[in-house]
Amino acid sequence: MRSLPFVSLLVFLALCCTPAVSSARERLQVFVTEPYLELHTGAGRGYPVFNVVARDASVQVLFRRTDWFKVRTERGVEGWASQRDMLKTVLADGTPFTFDLGDRAGFTSHRFEAGAFLGVWGGANFVSMYTSYSFNSQLALELSAGNYLGKFTNGVTGDIGLAHVVWPEWRISPFFTIGTGIEHIEPKATLVQPSDRVEQTAYVGAGVRCYLTRRFFVRAEFKSHYIFTNLNQNERADEWKLGFAFFF
Amino acid sequence: METGIRVLLLTVTLAALSGCATVSNWFHHRQEARDEQAQAREDAKRADQSLDDDTTPRVVDPTVERRKITVPKIRSANVELGLDYGAMSIEDFDTNPSYGATLAYHVTEDFFLQAEYGRSKGGKTSFETLGGNIQLLTPAERHFTYYDLSFGYNFLPGEAFIGRGYALSSAFYLLGGIGSVDFAGDQKFTVNFGAGYRVLPSDWLAVHITVQDRVYQSDLLGTTKLTNNIEMRIGTTVFF
Numbered sequence: 385m386r387s388l389p390f391v392s393l394l395v396f397l398a399l400c401c402t403p404a405v406s407s408a409r410e411r412l413q414v415f416v417t418e419p420y421l422e423l424h425t426g427a428g429r430g431y432p433v434f435n436v437v438a439r440d441a442s443v444q445v446l447f448r449r450t451d452w453f454k455v456r457t458e459r460g461v462e463g464w465a466s467q468r469d470m471l472k473t474v475l476a477d478g479t480p481f482t483f484d485l486g487d488r489a490g491f492t493s494h495r496f497e498a499g500a501f502l503g504v505w506g507g508a509n510f511v512s513m514y515t516s517y518s519f520n521s522q523l524a525l526e527l528s529a530g531n532y533l534g535k536f537t538n539g540v541t542g543d544i545g546l547a548h549v550v551w552p553e554w555r556i557s558p559f560f561t562i563g564t565g566i567e568h569i570e571p572k573a574t575l576v577q578p579s580d581r582v583e584q585t586a587y588v589g590a591g592v593r594c595y596l597t598r599r600f601f602v603r604a605e606f607k608s609h610y611i612f613t614n615l616n617q618n619e620r621a622d623e624w625k626l627g628f629a630f631f632f
Numbered sequence: 633m634e635t636g637i638r639v640l641l642l643t644v645t646l647a648a649l650s651g652c653a654t655v656s657n658w659f660h661h662r663q664e665a666r667d668e669q670a671q672a673r674e675d676a677k678r679a680d681q682s683l684d685d686d687t688t689p690r691v692v693d694p695t696v697e698r699r700k701i702t703v704p705k706i707r708s709a710n711v712e713l714g715l716d717y718g719a720m721s722i723e724d725f726d727t728n729p730s731y732g733a734t735l736a737y738h739v740t741e742d743f744f745l746q747a748e749y750g751r752s753k754g755g756k757t758s759f760e761t762l763g764g765n766i767q768l769l770t771p772a773e774r775h776f777t778y779y780d781l782s783f784g785y786n787f788l789p790g791e792a793f794i795g796r797g798y799a800l801s802s803a804f805y806l807l808g809g810i811g812s813v814d815f816a817g818d819q820k821f822t823v824n825f826g827a828g829y830r831v832l833p834s835d836w837l838a839v840h841i842t843v844q845d846r847v848y849q850s851d852l853l854g855t856t857k858l859t860n861n862i863e864m865r866i867g868t869t870v871f872f
Contacts (some may be wrong), residue, residue, distance in 0.1 A: 430790075448709070
């Protein structure tokens, strides 16, 4: 365990040596069609405009951060252009430059989502997070991890399953989930210390997701877990949670 | 219990049926791309044929080749990963060094989600210091391990100037979230809030100074009370 910080440091240093913006890669070139393209000093609406690119001139797109693009002009000046302005540029063949926007259409159809929840698991406080990959606008593979903290038991849960969004185009759209998982149970006892155990679980659930703005949505969810134990009877635990999520 | 299992099976069947109904659409993104390519090929072939069929002599022979544009993938740099080091004041248990790791995802220019994991160690309470050999906790129980899931808001974005030549992007941000702390042989649910200052010496590197308070209900010293555990830390992160 002592070497863990050291290993982390090494990993970090390795990461530092591979900067996010490598120079030897093919860059996209887009052409300005509006009278000019404004370049800001930072990736935010409040940063001042310090340079403009004239109509028909081109810029190289270096990388994107949230809704801003870092671009380099033909003269080598680097600055940040907003997503709204970049939508008005074209590629070398005259076709419009398109990219995924964090808007309502993106909410209906996207590849990945992730979020964090606060909830209740069988009466205990529950903290959890999830990520999902969408095969299409309706069906997604979901991975979630949670930690419940109760008076008598603590535990960690991990689930993998499918989620089916019935009407993805709706702003408030219901979905159903089904899957399996594991649960690591840590009973808290003062006199006799029972040992921790790991059990397999299966769940079915339902929920609602509600689009807020940009890339954000609220997600409320219920899951009914069946815990397969070695005892005479299997256990059941209900999970209720509410959280923020975003798509990308 | 029987009814429960029956309800489970029925729900499973219902979900599976509706899920299977979309199987034909599973890879529709790919199908769409394939259709587009086929369409483009057909268009090109038709254009060639129309050129061949054109028997009237041309005044100008258009020899301009159509440029093929391959659109390289634009790299996103929204994820921030880093390490930090600081001091944690554990209520009743002294202030001690802390270290941790953070992972953040910037969703918009204003908001980000952050996960943190870190460790510190509780010192001696005043009772232990005054009482001689009394030990409230074992050395293993003194480890203070926490994780948080927080929501961040870039409250005051701006620029920091170094002399006349350099301007660095910066932001003062607010943090709030939930998490857990493992201390004194028990794991507790925490609520955290804090604020920090981030400055970016380059596009991919950031330096943070953060102050964060983790609040949880403790019954360790006889009475149940809310404890505040304030941490101040400095860290570096990389964007990728």
